[in-house]
Amino acid sequence: MGLLDGLLDKFKQGLRRTQELVLSPIQGLLGLRRLDEDQLQELEDLLLQADLGVHAVDRLMARLRFEMKRSGDIDPRAALKDELLKILHLHPSRPLTAGETQVLLLVGVNGVGKTTTLGKLAAHLKARGEGVMVVAGDTFRAAAIDQLEAWGVRAGVPVVRNQMGGDPAAIAYDGAASALAKSIPWVLIDTAGRLHTKDHLMKELDKIRRSLQKVIPSAPHRVFMVLDATTGQNGITQAEAFKQVAGVTDLILTKLDGSAKGGVVVPILERLKLPIAYVGVGEGVDDLIPFDPEAFVDGLLGA
Numbered sequence: 001m002g003l004l005d006g007l008l009d010k011f012k013q014g015l016r017r018t019q020e021l022v023l024s025p026i027q028g029l030l031g032l033r034r035l036d037e038d039q040l041q042e043l044e045d046l047l048l049q050a051d052l053g054v055h056a057v058d059r060l061m062a063r064l065r066f067e068m069k070r071s072g073d074i075d076p077r078a079a080l081k082d083e084l085l086k087i088l089h090l091h092p093s094r095p096l097t098a099g100e101t102q103v104l105l106l107v108g109v110n111g112v113g114k115t116t117t118l119g120k121l122a123a124h125l126k127a128r129g130e131g132v133m134v135v136a137g138d139t140f141r142a143a144a145i146d147q148l149e150a151w152g153v154r155a156g157v158p159v160v161r162n163q164m165g166g167d168p169a170a171i172a173y174d175g176a177a178s179a180l181a182k183s184i185p186w187v188l189i190d191t192a193g194r195l196h197t198k199d200h201l202m203k204e205l206d207k208i209r210r211s212l213q214k215v216i217p218s219a220p221h222r223v224f225m226v227l228d229a230t231t232g233q234n235g236i237t238q239a240e241a242f243k244q245v246a247g248v249t250d251l252i253l254t255k256l257d258g259s260a261k262g263g264v265v266v267p268i269l270e271r272l273k274l275p276i277a278y279v280g281v282g283e284g285v286d287d288l289i290p291f292d293p294e295a296f297v298d299g300l301l302g303a
């Protein structure tokens with residue numbers, strides 16, 4: 001099995017619930033060479049239920065109608081895929097390439113999957129043979145530090161931590177300084193969950209950023225905002241506000257496997273205008289995959 005086949009299987013795994021509940025009924029429609037008004041309406045409803053968002057669905061339906069005007073024999077699946085890819089390619093993700101020490105910060109609201117994602121990411125980079133250090137920047141709860149420590153052990157990477165209640169900016173500084181001294185290419189910093197409306201907590205992120213810049217002026221090199229796919233489009237407005245204050249550079253969408261609204265990838269990317277770097281498709285260490293538009297679209301609409 002090639003790498004791309006493996007990726008497609010992972011996307012299928014992640015989109016299983018979306019497939020079962022919403023997209024299976026679509027398959028029959030996509031096999032038709034021409035759709036009547038009722039069938040178009042049915043298709044539109046199903047795409048909306050998969051949470052692709054009104055804007056994208058309008059665009060997809062316009063494309064189908066346009067093609068049917070030109071020809072009596074169309075391939076709806078190919079047309080929809082092509083149109084979706086145009087949207088998804090608007091904000092292509094930049095791969096993580098090792099070099100001099102780079103700092104990655106994971107931020108987001110409570111319980112979205114930041115710590116788990118950081119653990120998976122550490123294991124992924126380590127498996128590529130690259131040095132990783134993880135930093136327990138969520139000092140609010142002892143359990144959060146222990147959870148990160150456990151992921152560090154699982155991934156086989158060093159963990160930088162201080163006491164519960166310690167200063168997250170200080171531990172971020174220590175982590176970056178230590179990685180720099182040891183020429184470790186990746187420093188992954190966990191942060192406590194927070195709401196963008198909590199001013200003092202957003203200022204804390206600023207303080208972390210300033211501390212990091214004392215060690216490496218260009219840090220943090222990436223700020224990943226982690227979003228929970230099961231929240232669907234409801235989370236987007238909140239994420240927009242978060243993006244503004246936290247200097248977010250990339251998105252990571254977790255729990256795709258638990259959501260019947262996997263199409264939400266599309267409006268999230270459109271509205272936030274940021275690349276989706278990774279998606280989470282389960283709780284296991286291998287269940288974080290680089291976002292691949294082609295594999296996603298194949299998983300969604302069938303290859």
Ligand SMILES: Nc1nc2c(ncn2[C@@H]2O[C@H](COP(=O)(O)OP(=O)(O)OP(=O)(O)O)[C@@H](O)[C@H]2O)c(=O)[nH]1
Binds near residue numbers: 115255279
């Ligand atoms: N099914 C599934 N579960 C996930 C995924 N990512 C994270 N989880 C689960 O979501 C729950 C919360 O994950 P955490 O990593 O603790 O979330 P967090 O954002 O660090 O939470 P706080 O630090 O409390 O803000 C855990 O039970 C994870 O196993 C995923 O992609 N799929």
Ligand SMILES: [Mg+2]
Binds near residue numbers: 114115138190191192
């Ligand atoms: Mg956490």
